[in-house]
Amino acid sequence: EDxxxxxxxxxxxxxxESSSLNCSYTVSGLRGLFWxxxxxxxxxxxxxxxxxAGEEKEKERLKATLTKKESFLHITAxxxxxxxxxxxxxxxxNAGNMLTFGGGTRLMVKP
Amino acid sequence: xxxxTQSPKYLFRKExxxxxxxxxxxxNHDAMYWxxxxxxxxxxxxYYSQIVNxxxxxxxxxxxxxSREKKESFPLTVTSAQKNPTAFYLCASWGGVGETQYFGPxxxxxxx
Numbered sequence: 717e718d719x720x721x722x723x724x725x726x727x728x729x730x731x732x733e734s735s736s737l738n739c740s741y742t743v744s745g746l747r748g749l750f751w752x753x754x755x756x757x758x759x760x761x762x763x764x765x766x767x768x769a770g771e772e773k774e775k776e777r778l779k780a781t782l783t784k785k786e787s788f789l790h791i792t793a794x795x796x797x798x799x800x801x802x803x804x805x806x807x808x809x810n811a812g813n814m815l816t817f818g819g820g821t822r823l824m825v826k827p
Numbered sequence: 828x829x830x831x832t833q834s835p836k837y838l839f840r841k842e843x844x845x846x847x848x849x850x851x852x853x854x855n856h857d858a859m860y861w862x863x864x865x866x867x868x869x870x871x872x873x874y875y876s877q878i879v880n881x882x883x884x885x886x887x888x889x890x891x892x893x894s895r896e897k898k899e900s901f902p903l904t905v906t907s908a909q910k911n912p913t914a915f916y917l918c919a920s921w922g923g924v925g926e927t928q929y930f931g932p933x934x935x936x937x938x939x
Contacts, residue, residue, distance in 0.1 A: 722869075750927060752930075757933070759831075759833075759917055759919075759930035759931050760870075760917070761930075762928075765925055765926075765927055803869060803870070805928075812877075813921045813926070814875070815928055817869040819867075819868055820868070820869050
């Protein structure tokens, strides 16, 4: 069964302390890997889509990278406003426009 | 402004009662989805619709029903058969330049 696993489940950082979030997936024909940010009580907000190994995308303090088996969301010098749950999702090549979501990483950045 | 709206923001259900969650989009997207999110967990697919008058069960469809009579609307009914309905419900649609799923603000369902 195709699966998406995110780690860690929760991450506490001090403001300015850079780190990475991981999203690993079973290899079964990746058509796209998506990153979303979700604030408490709100719907997920789209961040990035990655399509092939070696691809990178950046937005402010966030950089997403992709290998053949996992994706990383690197957070450089985070600020308290970066605190949120980050979700990754995979679009499999045989699943049309359906996404399989990981469990999310809850990021807390303390000032 | 184009987007997805969900109403109400909070919904209370009495035991044995059916309740309906609204989802409307003005993005002109064909495909729409309903997800359930439990605390500290990811999203689980309830139902999806690729086109008007057609919909398919997702991974956890038992106790739920949907309709898709208009392109813009995809309401979800939580029936009395759903014994554990307390959760955050998210509606999404597929499309856009980069082709991704866009989400509404969500409805939190609580049981009285």
